[in-house]
Amino acid sequence: MHNHLGFPTPVVAIAGSTDPAAPLVVLLHGRGSHEQEIIALADHLPAGPAYAAVRAPIAEGGGYAWFANRGIGRPVPESLRATMDWFRGWLDEVAPAGSPVALVGFSGGAAFAGGLLLDDPARYAGTAALYGTLPFDAGVPTTPGRLAGVPVFVAQGEHDTVIPRELLDRTWGYLRGESGAAATARRDPVGHSIAAPARSALSDWLRQRLLA
Template sequence: MHLDTDAILWDHADREDPPLLVLLHGLGSHEGDLFGLVPHLPAGLDIASLRAPLVTAYGGRAWFELELLPDGPPQHRAEQIVAAGEAVVEWLDSLGSKYSRIGLLGFSQGAAITLKVASMIPERLACVVALSGLLPKSLDDAPVTNLPAFVAVGDFDPVIGAERSEQFVSWSQEHLAATVRHYPMAHQVVAEELDDIREFLTEHLV
């Protein structure tokens, strides 16, 4: 599994040696989705919005496929999550030593991959932002680190649901230096949340 580097959307800071913030979109979306958040993020960052490598059957892109079950939430394939995490790390490797500070921001499926990458290379990241995510498989043996993390939960999220949101939060609190925020929202990003994200990134990345 590899990323399409030609599809990456970039916003470059007008400064020397800027930090890098990497955006990872959700299921059925594309690299232009989270790129719309750029005006709401701190100035002084190079921002790269990645396109997930898989094409879904109903349009848009995916970091991993879902298996729909008659009862219970959809299941995801652990090997694809590992492969997607490796693809992101491989792309970061291709940047060489260009960036001394790197942060990740993912939504939904992208948040799952954000946690996977954080478990693989915590020493190379300055911080992570995980929004409305689910806990990916293959993280049972993940290290415990002091990596700063901002974790956002929608209290009325019908896509992730209360049980999976709690699993996501619990893992983050056990393995990362997590700041957890709950918002009265569905599966979305809201203005108050953006204010908190900007404050977190200003403190930990910029």
């Protein structure tokens, strides 16, 4: 099955609540990974929400990617636009406007989550960017005040050598500063992987955003 954008119908792994009224947390995997890998994160996150891990639509490197890029963390704008529209087609069917949705993206999935958030800041109850960059210079606005009051969780690794440091620093600065986001941010002494303390902080943050 393919939709009008030429991408496959989303393959989705689910966990957590089966109550249609439960808040939805969408888990977005990294480049070259897949939905079954990141759905395991739901085991460490609060009970109460429904969790959906979506497989990215572009096959790459034995796994899948959210967008074509011009280098690590630098999406091709036309590709990002097409995949964001594809994703929103899925999301707006499973979680109609007004139902609480949080995005949790790791690495390439963090860039994709950031693109979705910057494209439509009012749509999401919260967005977590884990070990990744925002998609700067990729066709979505990164203007001052763009995320005024929007809850954002940022986790980075001090020893991350996968994502260019300048992009990590620019993301950190923008989300904690000129974006206006209500940011919860932490850096842990790890590389390109989710630190256990960051995972428990993310769990607390989701609980506050969605279940308080």
